[in-house]
Amino acid sequence: MSRRTLARLGAPAAAAAAITLLAVAPASAHVTVTPSETAAGAYTVLTFSAGHGCEGSPSKQFTIKVPEGINDVTPTRQPFYDVKVTTEKLDKPIEDAHGNKLTERDATVVYTAKTPLPDGQRDAFEVSLQLPDEEGTTLAFPVVQTCEKGETAWVEEAPEGSTEEPESPAPAFEITEAVAEDAHGASAASHDDAESAPAAEKKSDGNLWGGVGAGAGILGLIAGSTALALGRRKA
Ligand SMILES: [Cu+2]
Incomplete structure (x- = not known):
């Protein structure tokens, strides 16, 4: 500039x-x-x-x-x-x-x-x-x-x-x-809570990775059943 x-x-x-x-x-x-x-x-x-x-x-x-x-x-x-x-x-x-x-x-x-x-x-x-x-x-x-x-x-x-x-x-x-109490205030508050509570944050991180693992499993299942469906359609 x-x-x-x-x-x-x-x-x-x-x-x-x-x-x-x-x-x-x-x-x-x-x-x-x-x-x-x-x-x-x-x-x-x-x-x-x-x-x-x-x-x-x-x-x-x-x-x-x-x-x-x-x-x-x-x-x-x-x-x-x-x-x-x-x-x-x-x-x-x-x-x-x-x-x-x-x-x-x-x-x-x-x-x-x-x-x-x-x-x-x-x-x-x-x-x-x-x-x-x-x-x-x-x-x-x-x-x-x-x-x-x-x-x-x-x-x-x-x-x-x-x-x-x-x-x-x-x-x-x-x-x-x-x-005062709308969704924004609430999300701002929970953001602050997360920042000031590292233990809770770590726990939720664990949950997050657990969730990703489970999610991947589900995706795998979906992919599998889609393949199955496609295979069936072809047959
Ligand atoms: Cu103008």
Whole structure:
């Protein structure tokens, strides 16, 4: 990623607005985000979609900025892109959910196209992460779309209470009320339990291998009976 792109991602909204005024994009499409979950503290998969190039120019790269309050992201592989997560040093080390000390945080996710995405075709990128515990906050993920000719910085955030959409809005959504006892909370809790109970984990590992063995046996039986069935059909 160029120094300029990094600077652009950090650029104040006003400066970014001035720059993006030059780019004329259709009102629809844009680069958008669709979260699988929006509840505070929930694990979510964000799907970023790009609906067009830069004024007709094919897209080469999408750089997604990880907002403050999120330190760890996992991108889904995308067959048409190379994906890379860049990190940055934290001012103060923090402890993650597993008790590990973190000195760095994930700063950006960069999807680089193996073949440029033609204008008029869309593509999507998934990033999984845990949402911060900040109900009611609008979470914005600024994206820089780099094209063969030019780029579009989807980094503008609508002023508080404004109904007017900026020219190139940053993909964003609102964090909703935390869900106490849903499947997500439960799975997060059991994940933590597994981490803090190595004995239980070992036991389940044993069960897992036992399960695989049994599974292989069953597969063998199925394969055998299929062969038998095929043999019968042939005969
Ligand atoms: Cu658009």
